[in-house]
Structure formats: C-alpha cells, structure tokens
Amino acid sequence: MATLVSPSLLAANFLDLQRDIDMINRSEADWLHLDVMDGVFVPNISFGFPIIDAVSKICKKPLDIHFMITKPERYIARTARTGAMMMNVHYEACTHLNRTVHEIHEAGMKAGVTLNPSTPVSMLEDIIQDVDMVLLMSVNPGFGGQAFIENTINKVKRLRRMIAEAGSKAVIEVDGGVQAETAPRLVAAGVDVLVSGSYIFKSSNPEGVIKSLKAL
C-alpha cells in the first residue's frame, strides 16, 4: 500500500489553526493526527474536545486521534460524536483492552492501539487480529520535536512479522521524530502511516514536505 501521511496538529500554530488546516486540506495529507494529553498519563497537557470539535468542522481529512490519557474508554462515545475516523488508545492505559477495542468499533470508529517505546510488540499478540492499526511511539509521548528512538526500526520489523503471521489487517503507524532521514528507513522497515509534526509545520513549505513523505 502507498505510504499514508498524518500530520500532527501538535506542531501547528494554535493562534491560526484555520490557516494550518486550510494547508492540510489543500495538501496530499491522508489524515490529520490529533494528540490529546491529560497531564497524568504523560507529563504534558495539550487540548481536548472543544478544539477537536472546531477542527472537525473545517478539516476535510479523516481525524486520527491519539489519546495519551488514563482510562480512555471514558471518552469513546464523546470521541465518536466528533466524527473521528480512528481512536488510538494506549496499551499501557487500558486494563481491559479487548473490551475497549470492541467498544470503539461499536461506536463506529476504527480502533488503534498505541505502544510506548519500551513496550514490546509481543504484548499485542492476543489483540492484533481485532485492531485496525498499531501506533508505535518512536519518542516518549508528551512532547513534539524530540529525537527519534532508533530501536523503533526493529520494532516495526517485528510487528510486521507478527501481523503477517496472525493474518491481521492492522496497519502500522509511527509517531515521533519522523523527518527526512528517518522516514525512508521507517517505510523500508514496513511502516504504512507516517505521523509528523515539527518537520511539516515548522517548514517553509509544509505542503512540499507532505508531498515528499507521500512519495516514499
């Protein structure tokens, strides 16, 4: 499958979100990635439903929402009301992950499961058949602009093998430090969806950067 690109809104200009979302709408981006942080699961607070609702009204790309919060199952119904396409929850934040994945599906969304850098992909062996996406964090979640953790490349290869062996349809997304040097190596290792924040939004030509990632 062609590489999909999901720009991370965390690196956008929050004083002019309209301009940045207009850019996303014009661009070749496939999805828009939104990072919700609660200051408990991760040491930072980003934004919540008021911003997601506003963005969903003007964004023409499907919303790919990444919840870095404890007990994300509390917000499944509320997330579905935003019109989101994908709800990503952390493996580390869900006590009953199987139930949560099925509740996300019942609410009409695709279900993504996210792993922190230190969580092995083997933890997903018994849920991989049921998920639409695995999001591998290639930085410790909480902040944009961090350095890529090199071990992610091996994790992608291991996950690709696990998905093939299970006959799962899950796609692999990677988030954190995705830029010109790391993106081609991630795609070569088997990544389907690239999330990128700083590299896109801090560029003088963000649409060109998205186009270059799509071409990988």
Ligand SMILES: O=C(CO)[C@H](O)[C@H](O)COP(=O)(O)O
């Ligand atoms: O989830 C995130 C942080 O928790 C961000 O989406 C991620 O870090 C992307 O930022 P950048 O591309 O600037 O590294």
